[in-house]
Amino acid sequence: MNDIVFLLINGITVACIYGLVAVAVSITWSALGLLNLSYGFIFSFAGYGAWLAERHLWGEPIFVLFMGIAAGVVGGVLVCLLVFIPVHDKPNFTIRGMIGTLAVSLIGGQILLQSFGPKAKLLPEFFGYSKIKILDVTLTADKIGVIISSIIMLTLVVKWMKSSRRGLEIRAMMMNPHAASIVGIGVRKTGIYVMAVTGAMTGLSAALLSQTYYLSPFSGLTPMIKGVSIALLGGLGSVRGAVIAAIILGFNEALTTKFIGGRYVLITQFTLIIIVLIFRPRGIAGILDKAREA
Amino acid sequence: MTKKKNTWKNPLAIWGAKGGNYEVPTPPYKDPHEIWKKTNSYKVPTKKIGRFHYEYKSSNHGNKIWNRLRWWPTRRTILWTKGVYNRKSLKAEKIRKDKRPIFWFFGLLFLAIAPFILPEGNKTALLTAGGIFGIYASINLCWTLIIGTAGIFSLATYAIVGISAFFTCWLSINLGLPWWTLPLIGMFIGLGFGIIIALPALRLDGFYYGLLTLGLNELCRVFITTSKAFGSASGGLFGADTFINQDWTPMTQTYASYYSAFLLLIAALFLFRFVDGKRIGRILKLAPEKKESFAEASGVDYKRARVTVFLISSVALGFIGGFYAAYYRGVAFNLFDFHTVVMGLAMITIGGIGRSEGAVVGTLIIVILDRVLIELGPMRYIIIGVLMMFTILFLRNGLFGIRKQFKEWRNKKKNEVRSTRVERGGEMLPEQSTEMDNKDEVYRKRYDKMQREFLKTLICNEIIEEHKNKPLGQHSEALERVLYYFRRAAMNDKYVVKCEEPFKKYKIMALSGVRGRSPRLVEDKIYPSVTDAYHGLFLRRVQDLMEA
Numbered sequence: 001m002n003d004i005v006f007l008l009i010n011g012i013t014v015a016c017i018y019g020l021v022a023v024a025v026s027i028t029w030s031a032l033g034l035l036n037l038s039y040g041f042i043f044s045f046a047g048y049g050a051w052l053a054e055r056h057l058w059g060e061p062i063f064v065l066f067m068g069i070a071a072g073v074v075g076g077v078l079v080c081l082l083v084f085i086p087v088h089d090k091p092n093f094t095i096r097g098m099i100g101t102l103a104v105s106l107i108g109g110q111i112l113l114q115s116f117g118p119k120a121k122l123l124p125e126f127f128g129y130s131k132i133k134i135l136d137v138t139l140t141a142d143k144i145g146v147i148i149s150s151i152i153m154l155t156l157v158v159k160w161m162k163s164s165r166r167g168l169e170i171r172a173m174m175m176n177p178h179a180a181s182i183v184g185i186g187v188r189k190t191g192i193y194v195m196a197v198t199g200a201m202t203g204l205s206a207a208l209l210s211q212t213y214y215l216s217p218f219s220g221l222t223p224m225i226k227g228v229s230i231a232l233l234g235g236l237g238s239v240r241g242a243v244i245a246a247i248i249l250g251f252n253e254a255l256t257t258k259f260i261g262g263r264y265v266l267i268t269q270f271t272l273i274i275i276v277l278i279f280r281p282r283g284i285a286g287i288l289d290k291a292r293e294a
Numbered sequence: 295m296t297k298k299k300n301t302w303k304n305p306l307a308i309w310g311a312k313g314g315n316y317e318v319p320t321p322p323y324k325d326p327h328e329i330w331k332k333t334n335s336y337k338v339p340t341k342k343i344g345r346f347h348y349e350y351k352s353s354n355h356g357n358k359i360w361n362r363l364r365w366w367p368t369r370r371t372i373l374w375t376k377g378v379y380n381r382k383s384l385k386a387e388k389i390r391k392d393k394r395p396i397f398w399f400f401g402l403l404f405l406a407i408a409p410f411i412l413p414e415g416n417k418t419a420l421l422t423a424g425g426i427f428g429i430y431a432s433i434n435l436c437w438t439l440i441i442g443t444a445g446i447f448s449l450a451t452y453a454i455v456g457i458s459a460f461f462t463c464w465l466s467i468n469l470g471l472p473w474w475t476l477p478l479i480g481m482f483i484g485l486g487f488g489i490i491i492a493l494p495a496l497r498l499d500g501f502y503y504g505l506l507t508l509g510l511n512e513l514c515r516v517f518i519t520t521s522k523a524f525g526s527a528s529g530g531l532f533g534a535d536t537f538i539n540q541d542w543t544p545m546t547q548t549y550a551s552y553y554s555a556f557l558l559l560i561a562a563l564f565l566f567r568f569v570d571g572k573r574i575g576r577i578l579k580l581a582p583e584k585k586e587s588f589a590e591a592s593g594v595d596y597k598r599a600r601v602t603v604f605l606i607s608s609v610a611l612g613f614i615g616g617f618y619a620a621y622y623r624g625v626a627f628n629l630f631d632f633h634t635v636v637m638g639l640a641m642i643t644i645g646g647i648g649r650s651e652g653a654v655v656g657t658l659i660i661v662i663l664d665r666v667l668i669e670l671g672p673m674r675y676i677i678i679g680v681l682m683m684f685t686i687l688f689l690r691n692g693l694f695g696i697r698k699q700f701k702e703w704r705n706k707k708k709n710e711v712r713s714t715r716v717e718r719g720g721e722m723l724p725e726q727s728t729e730m731d732n733k734d735e736v737y738r739k740r741y742d743k744m745q746r747e748f749l750k751t752l753i754c755n756e757i758i759e760e761h762k763n764k765p766l767g768q769h770s771e772a773l774e775r776v777l778y779y780f781r782r783a784a785m786n787d788k789y790v791v792k793c794e795e796p797f798k799k800y801k802i803m804a805l806s807g808v809r810g811r812s813p814r815l816v817e818d819k820i821y822p823s824v825t826d827a828y829h830g831l832f833l834r835r836v837q838d839l840m841e842a
Contacts, residue, residue, distance in 0.1 A: 035501050037508075086687050094501060095447075096686040099643050102636050103686065107679035110672050221632050222512075229509045232502060263520045266513040270506075274494050277506065281497045 007254035013143045015250030016150035020205040021227030022234065022242040023154060024198035030174045030237030031194045032088070035098040038079050039202050039227065041105035043220030044112055046072035046203035047210045051121050061126040065149075065207050068123075072203015073196045079104055080195035085188050112217040120214035123207060146208050153204050157197060158239060166193050174237065233273050234283050241285025248272070302770035315763065319756045320770040329748045333740075351380070351387040394651065401654075405556055409549055418544075421552045423665040427657055428555025429621065432562035432614050434641050434653040436607040442648025443570045443578055444603035446495050449635055450507035453514040454491075454608055456629035458483040458615025460524050463625050466534040473535040477616035484612015488605050495604065496597060500583065508635070515630035532624030551621060558617060559654075565610055566650045574599050637664065640682050646692025655693060746842060749776055753836055765828035780835045789816065789834055791827040800827035802834065 021039055028036045049071020054064045083100035087093055127145030161167035169190050172180040181187050206215075209223060230249055234241030249269055256268045276284060300322045307316040354377050363372040374391040390396070405424070412420050437451040458480040465471050465479060491510060495503055518524045525531040537554065538547050569575055581589030581596035589596045619625050628634060637660060645656025659681070663674050670677070685692055690699045730736060757773040769777065786807025791800055792815075800821040803813040816834070821827035 035505070082683070083686075091690060095647075098501070098504075099639060099682060100686045102639060103679045103682035106636055106640075106682070107676050110675045110679070114672055225509055225512045225632075228505050232505050232509070236502070263517065266516050270509055270513050273506065273509070277494055277502070278497050281499070281502065283502075 004254070004258060007258055008251065009139065009143060011250035011252075011254035012247070013146050014253065015230075015246040016147050017205045017209050018223055018226040018230055018249075019243060019246030020150050020153065020201045021223050022230035022246055023157070023239055024201045025224075025227050025231040026234065026236055026238060026242045027157075027170075028194060028198050029231070031170050032084060032173070032191050033094060033097075033177065034084055034088075034101070034191075035094060036079065036101045036195075036198075037098060037224065037228075038083075038101035038105040038108070039198075040218070040220030040224040041108040041112075042072055042075035042079065042199055042202045043206040043209075043223055044215070044217055045075035045078075045108065046199070046206040047123070047215040047219070048112060048116060048121070049074070049203070050123055050207045050210070051215060054124060059124065061124050064124060065126050065204070068207030068210075069200045069203040072199040072201070072206060074199070076195035076197075076199020076202065077192055079199075080191050084191045084195065088187060088191065109217050116217065118216065120216045120219075121210075122214055123210040125211050126207070142211065149204065149208065153201060154239075154243070157201065160197070166190075170194055229269065229273060232283060233276055235280075235285040236283065238283070238285040241283055244284055304768055306768050315760075315767065315769075318760045318763075318770055320760070321752060321754050321756055321772050323771065324748070324751055326745075326748050326775075329744050333744050349389070351389050354386040354388040398651070402560070405559075409552060418548055420666065421548045423661055425551045425555040425621070426665055427661040428552075428559040429614065429618060430638070430641065430661060431654045431657040432555075432558045433611065434638060434657050435559075435562040435566045435650060436610045436614070437638065438642060438648060438650065438653040439566060439569055439607045439610075440604055441642070443575050444600040444607075445578065445581075445583055446600055446604055447500055447504040448491070448495070448507045448604070449504055449639075450491055450510045450514075451611060452629055452634050452638060453507075453511045454484055454487050454611040455615040455618060456518070456625065457487050457514055458612040459619045459625040459629065460518055460531055462616040463531045463534040463619040464523060466619065467531070471535065473537045473620040476534065476620045477613045480612040480614070480616025480619075481609045482612065484608045484610070484615065485605060487612070488608025492601050492604050492608070496601065511630060511635060512632070515627070518630060519627050530624060530626035534619045534623050534625075536620050536623045538621075554617075554621065558614065562610065562614075563650060563654075565606075569603060569606055570650070574602060578603065637678070640678050642692075644681055644685050644692055646689075646694035648691070649694050652692050652694045745779060746839060749779055750840060752776055753840060758833070758836070761832050762829050765825050765832065776836075776839075777832075779839075780832070789831045791821075791824065791831055793824070794820070797824075798822065800824055802827065802831050 021043070024039060025036060028034050046068050050064050050068030053067035053071075057063070057067070079101060082104055083097055087096050087100055090096060125142055127141040131141065132139045132144070161170055169180070169185045170193065172183070172185055173187070173190050173194075177187070180190075205223060206220065210219070213219065226249075230245045231242055232245075233249065234243070234245030249272075252269055252272055253265050256262075256265045260268065300320055301317050302320040304316050304318075362375065364370060365372060373395060375388050376391050378387055378389055379385070380387050408424060409417070409421060433451060433455055437448075440446050440448050440451065461483050462471075462476040462480045466473070466476055471479070491507065494506055498506065538550050540547075542550070577589075577594045578596065578599050580592060580594050581599075586596055618629075641656040641660045642653050643656070644659055645652030645654070660678060663670075663678055667674055689695055752772045752775060754772075757770065757776065760770060760773050761777075768774075784807065785805055788805045788807070790803050790805055790813065792803045792813075793799075794801055800823070801819070802816050802821075804816050805813045819830065821830055
């Protein structure tokens with residue numbers, strides 16, 4: 001029993017981190033129609049930004065965390081300027097945008113490799129080393145910190161999207177990009193906001209993950225693929241669906257590791273995704289009849 | 295400074311014409327053609343836009359147009375030729391409508407004789423790269439069938455090859471299967487794996503499927519790399535049976551591997567030709583993305599066709615996987631890397647998605663960058679990334695879409711230039727002239743406008759003075775031109791002199807131009823003599839001319 005709870009908490013921690021990337025993928029797709037596969041690069045970029053800040057500016061963990069988020073914003077805006085803004089009004093935008101983001105991640109990964117070398121880096125523990133014991137279960141500070149900080153981030157983003165003027169613009173773009181541009185919502189400007197916000201989320205997840213795992217030029221790949229899978233399961237374009245999917249996949253990971261074995265996590269995960277997608281082709285919370293037509 | 299006074303001498307003066315007017319001052323002569331030339335000249339720079347005048351056209355005879363070489367025993371012609379007449383010289387000529395077979399022939403001929411003409415120094419390295427090129431080009435051709443022909447955006451192509459390669463390799467090592475069975479077994483593995491990943495393709499569309507297959511690729515990678523049976527310790531599985539005999543000299547081995555990869559490429563090209571160019575490919579061309587419902591309404595079962603193409607490609611990919619295992623005596627994990635997928639995507643993107651030449655040439659470019667120019671180091675991946683960026687930013691469909699894109703751009707430019715050129719004098723709006731039945735009227739108006747423009751330049755005090763002195767009779771050249779124009783005017787609203795009382799009262803009227811409808815009075819002014827009335831009428835017409 002203790003094992004299961006431990007694994008569940010692990011699963012939820014990981015789900016929080018990957019869920020951030022998933023929500024980022026989801027928002028980008030639904031607001032901009034851009035299938036951004038360069039979150040891996042933004043992830044590593046943000047991680048290295050945090051690492052540089054820790055090395056050269058100030059070693060205070062909270063500061064490093066915020067610098068990671070800031071670096072994520074920079075990375076997101078960079079991808080927006082390089083790919084989204086030049087390509088968004090050209091024919092075959094979706095496929096060209098996707099390949100463009102892949103190209104950015106290829107170039108960016110190589111540049112990171114050139115500048116920082118293949119040696120892995122480690123970020124400091126942001127939340128200290130304390131432990132709490134609740135009902136026979138030991139919770140470490142970093143797990144609680146990960147869960148709380150990602151929930152705060154997600155809540156802030158959702159609040160911002162619900163209540164601010166910019167959020168209204170982004171939601172209008174999600175519903176109907178064409179009509180949104182007719183009523184005066186700038187596609188490029190909104191693109192920069194969206195990419196900055198999603199970059200911030202990726203940056204947070206990069207900082208959170210790099211304190212547990214190591215940071216390397218291509219370490220963003222797994223979180224991105226996990227995030228994409230979660231977004232796919234939850235339904236591209238739905239924040240609620242992404243959260244549900246992250247929880248489901250976190251549970252799946254914990255249960256598979258416990259009962260079948262760690263090697264089979266991805267197999268059960270994709271079997272689950274395929275089964276869900278066969279019955280609901282647009283994911284758990286995706287709208288069934290209408291796809292976003294970019 | 296005194297202006298040179300221009301005078302006109304009345305040619306009738308020698309007979310002593312009554313009423314004088316022997317010599318009058320007049321404006322200098324103006325060429326009426328000038329305005330004509332000015333109006334008809336192009337106001338924008340006209341650039342030469344070529345029409346293939348550089349293209350070689352073989353001579354022809356009218357009777358020989360139908361004598362064509364054919365592939366025995368089919369009715370297919372070897373080259374698609376067309377007999378035409380040269381527009382300039384009216385000579386009968388033959389043109390090649392489709393020159394791609396020529397390029398294919400020479401390209402493949404080069405690949406076939408490459409081992410004998412490559413420089414001796416780095417021949418082995420180049421031939422090894424050539425072998426890699428053959429295998430990757432074959433994989434990319436199958437991938438092009440899936441993405442381009444079937445329109446299924448699958449990123450799990452390299453996963454199928456990898457799975458097939460790993461399983462056949464494992465079978466060969468553990469059961470001792472000979473090399474020639476590996477591709478055949480690989481076909482079945484490819485089919486099985488293809489069926490599994492084709493299932494969601496029926497329900498998901500476009501990019502959902504792309505993302506799913508990306509995940510499947512990762513799944514295969516993780517599953518294989520963590521599996522002890524597949525050599526998680528040694529970074530891959532090695533020791534499969536191979537068709538390249540270890541007893542041969544190293545050069546013979548290189549030649550054998552190069553030519554086997556070349557044969558694989560030829561086979562993949564044939565597969566592409568027979569899937570994409572035949573019935574199944576044709577019906578899929580009717581059902582591009584977002585036009586599926588039209589295809590369905592036309593009686594095309596596009597889903598079935600898509601899955602068929604997908605499964606055929608999967609079988610071929612499985613074959614390539616088995617071949618891969620037998621070729622390299624094993625297989626490494628990097629076949630499942632995300633990096634490999636990105637490189638493959640770079641190959642087909644740079645060449646152009648959906649075309650066989652795009653897949654092959656794109657593969658060639660990337661293989662040269664990746665495997666031949668190794669001394670560039672990690673820089674070469676940055677170059678590949680920049681090439682990809684360039685392709686998606688500026689090209690609509692890769693290298694082989696440039697021709698079409700350029701043609702479209704040129705037509706656009708041509709139309710822009712043409713639209714600036716058709717502007718003549720603005721005498722009639724374009725939509726008016728389309729509505730007018732009598733097109734002569736359009737031209738008459740244009741001519742009329744030019745004439746009025748010219749006549750305006752003639753009006754000056756001299757000719758008004760001349761007319762005042764002598765309204766009738768012979769006049770100077772300039773005045774005569776103006777008067778001819780006035781007299782030729784249409785009957786409606788033409789000014790005429792009305793005699794109220796002979797030698798005392800004259801008035802100016804305008805004709806209605808319609809039979810039976812009386813003229814209208816234009817002014818109340820009374821002229822004392824007919825000459826005064828003539829001049830008043832002339833002034834009125836001059837005023838109308840200058841104001842129009």
